[in-house]
Amino acid sequence: MTETTPLLELREVTKRFPGVTATRKASIAFFPGRVHALLGENGAGKSTIVKMISGIYQPDEGAIVVDGQRVRLHSPADAEAAGVAVVHQHRTLVDELTVAENLFLGHLGRAWARFRRRTWEAKARELLGRVRLDVSPGAFVGDVGPAAQQTIEIARAIGRDARLIIFDEPTTSLTPPEREVLFDLVRDLRDQGIAVVYISHDLGDALALSDEVTVLRDGAVVAHERSGWDVQTVVRHMIGRSLDSGFPRTRRIGAETVLDVRDLRSPHLRGVSVSVSPGEIVGVAGLVGSGRTELLRAVFGLDPVDGGQILLDGRPFRPRSPRxxxxxxxGFVTEDRKGQGLVLDLSVSDNVVLGNERPLASAGLIATRRQNTTVDATIRSLQVKTSSRGVPVGTLSGGNQQKVVLGRWLARSTRLLLIDEPTVGIDVGARGEFYKLLDDYAAAGGACLVVSSDLTEILGLADRVVVLRAGASVAEMKGSDMNREAVLRAMVAAA
Known part of the structure; x- marks a missing residue:
């Protein structure tokens, strides 16, 4: 195999499911020693491509070629034997096992006997050294942070002699400094001759890191370029049009205060102060572990409050429970919409009315006509893309799932929305739609407190930004003082 020969190639692959064609004659070549960004909106076919490469799905038409030979990857084991590994968006490690056990999980067999443990731990140290991770092979994975867990997954792929590593939304739980460490690792893999497939909704990062880019739309390859694209060019290929200004601002901030948090303390907070007015979107920035999510959970009644004060419309409020x-x-839009925000097997309709049953009930039973009217109005106003209100919400794209979660709170006239990582796993087109929905909500008098790890999102979306560090609020910025450098300095306590 030469540098001009693909390590793995898809040749006009088509994959169909009942009622939908997920990929249409897609042809893509992945070369050793190159980072290949695979971009597209949710539902464009990226996940199906990854699952065919990794042996979960088999193409209905076309061929997969490895080292110039047609292959049939019947299972993930076949893909692994061909040198393919995936670093998933959602971690696949086992918290209750050690780092070493996770590195060799599925490959230990009888070799993980007590008298061989030291040998395997020595091999684990070698792999960890290759990815520059300083953790003990005997540490439990559940005790290390998200960035370290991701690096362990990379080390596991290297340990299995992967020649092509797929990174699926790898930065969603990482802080800016942790992202830079990841990017350095990806470049190291490329320099070692490994083919890297990089999938991300953060187009700026993907373009900066990649050697070539392929864009999918509606299951087909619509564009491919080796270098020179900017974000707007990629967006035009992804959605078939130019993207309007990403952060609409039609709202007007009211003079009153809806939420006023003063020196709030909890097991995870040691003094947070923040306020939100009607018509205002306030962003909360900080590193992982700074207390951002814990602030929202405390206000929503999920975590106990030990001290400080919460005022709602100027009156003391002590949240006893989410109810x-x-x-x-x-209302609380959780970061984990699939695990905590939705019941994926239930219909769109049932998810919209979840928790809103009482106003729709008559004699203890939900009135179907009332439910349908409410749900249809939500689908229409939020432009949820679904074939019907009765389809399982798990079949919708990430952006449309997020609209359903938001629609549930809007259906009950929520006055204050707490939103944690609003656009994780949502493509660029859907992000713009969601930002408009939040602006519309604020323009109608709603108040929003938004947590996001994406500084571009925070700075573009928010009217003010409060920065948390180590469980305390350390800075508040607005207007011209609200810029990336100032927020980063406050996050990391730089002088």
Whole structure:
């Protein structure tokens, strides 16, 4: 195999499911020693491509070629034997096992006997050294942070002699400094001759890191370029048009205060102060572990409050439970929409009315006509793309799932929205739609407190930014003082 010969190639592959064609005659070549960005909106076919490369799906038409030979990858084991590994968006490690056990999981067999443990741990140290990770092979994975867990997954792929490594949304749980460490690792893999497939909704990062780019739309390859594209060019290929200004601002901030948090303390917070007015979107920035999510959980009644004060419309409010907060007009859009925000097997309709049953009930039973009217109005106003209200919400794209979560709170006239990582796993086109929905909500008098790890999102979306560090609020910025450098300095306590 030469540098001009693909390590793995898809030749006009088509994959169909009942009622939908996921990929249409897609042809893509992945070369050793190159980072290849695979970009597209949710539903464009990226996941199907990855699953065919990794042996989970088999193409209905076309061929997969490895080292110039046609192959049939019947299973993930076949893909692994061909040198393919995937670093998934959602971690596949086992928290209750050690780092070494996770590195060799599925390959230990009888060799993981007590008398061989030191040999395997020595091999684990060698792999960890290759990815510059300083953790003990005997440490439990559940005790290390998200960035270290991701690096362990990379080390596991290297240990299995992977020649092509797929990174699927690898930066969603990483801080800016941790992202830079990841990018250095990806470049190291490229320099070692490994083919890298990089999938991300952060187009700026993907373009900066990649040697070539392929864009998918509606299951087909619509563009490919070796270098020279900017974000707007990629967006035009992805959605078939130019993207309007990403952060609409039609709202007007009211003079009153909806939420006023003063020196809030909890097991995870040691003094947070923040306020939100009607018509205002306030962003909360900080590193992982700074207390951002814990702030939202405390206000929503999920975590206990030990001290400080919360005022709602100027009156003391002590959240006793989520039910109590919901009754007070507070809604919480969780970061983990699939695990905590939705019941994926239930329909779009059932998810919209979840928790809103009482106003729709008559004699203890939900009135179907009332439910359908409410759900249809939500689908229409939020432009949820679904074939019907009765389809399982798990079949929708990430952006449309997020609209369903938001629609549930809007259906009950929520006055204050707490939103944690609003666009994780959502493509660029859907992000713009979601930003508009939040602006519309604020323009109608709603108040938003938004946590995001994406500084571009925070700075573009928010009217003010509060920075948390080590469980305390350390800075508040607005207007011209609200810029990337100032926020980063406050996050990391730089002088």
């Amino acid at each position: 109590h907060s919901i009754a007070a007009g507070i």
